[in-house]
Amino acid sequence: MSYIPRIASNFKREGPDYRFDDQTDFQEIKHTFGFRTITIGSWVTPYEQRIGANLIYDALADLAQILQVPPQVIGLRGTLNFAFGAGGQLGVQAHYDAAARTLALAKNAGAGALAHEWWHAFDHYICKKLFASTTPLSFASSLWIQCNVTYRHPLNLLLDQFFKQLFLSDNTDQPSQFFQQAKALDMQYDLLYFSRPQEMSARAFEACISHNPKILNEYLVSGVKNSKLQKQGGFPCLDNIITLSDIIFHYFSELGTALHHHCD
Known part of the structure; x- marks a missing residue:
């Protein structure tokens, strides 16, 4: 059985300070960015939740800032579900499931794929x-x-x-x-x-x-x-x-x- 490292927190970032070093959580992410639901995998530890929540909050806030849209746009008018460490595909770092309207991010390997997968969600949402x-x-x-x-x-x-x-x-x-x-x-x-x-x-x-x-x-x-x-x-x-x-x-x-x- 290979060792899977805990989620890393040292990703390079240069941008506004939205949280002022405060700890956020997934409930705040759901509210701020307008997701329909957020699911956390049962194998995600409380420590990994805390680190992951901060990274995801900052990344989504950066995306909204780059696009110059209100944060609620990220959740696509309350239609987009978000999963962290749950609902992904084996061997895939991140995945958008169109049938379930869910953006799933692996807890240890989803970094760097968030913008790509969010576009899939937007591309699906905007079609109609x-x-x-x-x-x-x-x-x-x-x-x-x-x-x-x-x-x-x-x-x-x-x-x-x-x-x-x-x-x-x-x-x-x-x-x-x-x-x-x-x-x-x-x-x-x-x-x-x-x-x-x-x-x-x-x-x-x-x-x-x-x-x-x-x-x-x-x-x-x-x-x-x-x-x-x-x-x-x-x-x-x-x-x-x-x-x-x-x-x-x-x-x-x-x-x-x-x-x-x-x-x-």
Whole structure:
């Protein structure tokens, strides 16, 4: 039986101090970020809960800060469930279960995958806001490949622009360089994963988060810059990341502004 280390707390982070060194807990995370439910695995010790809660709170607060949205947006209007050390998949550090609308984070190995998996949750949630014809398991990025955006709201048009930049070459209907790179990775590893639209969009999103100039949080996102996957073409090139960041951060900023005005 191999030894599994307790959850580490020394992830590099440079960003605002939200807690002022106070200990938080998962109930506060649920309330602050608007999750529907939070489940803690029975094998998570009280010590691991305390460390994990602080790391997750700061990472989600950093995500909201980077996106310029109210913290409650992270819970996707109270529809997203969160699991820590429970409900994951064997050998997988983090996982989004669309059927259960649950973002599951492994207690010892989930660090760095939070932004990627949150995008999956958002991509799933936002699908019905863009398209008239969806299924309960549809993702917006995947459906975008198949049909045009139905609801032409200005916010939706920004997402439409994001997907176009992501999947297509400039001013053409030809696949983007990023798609070609992802397809080559699939051929190299003999699988269909890297070129799936929902995986391409999640990697693009985490690359945007990783390259934001204001906040660094290795628990939120890591394994992008100077990684083996980056060198293999698993992420968009830097110029493309800058363009994608401009679009997606504009989208969330506009969303945040709209929600603030609605609350006022």
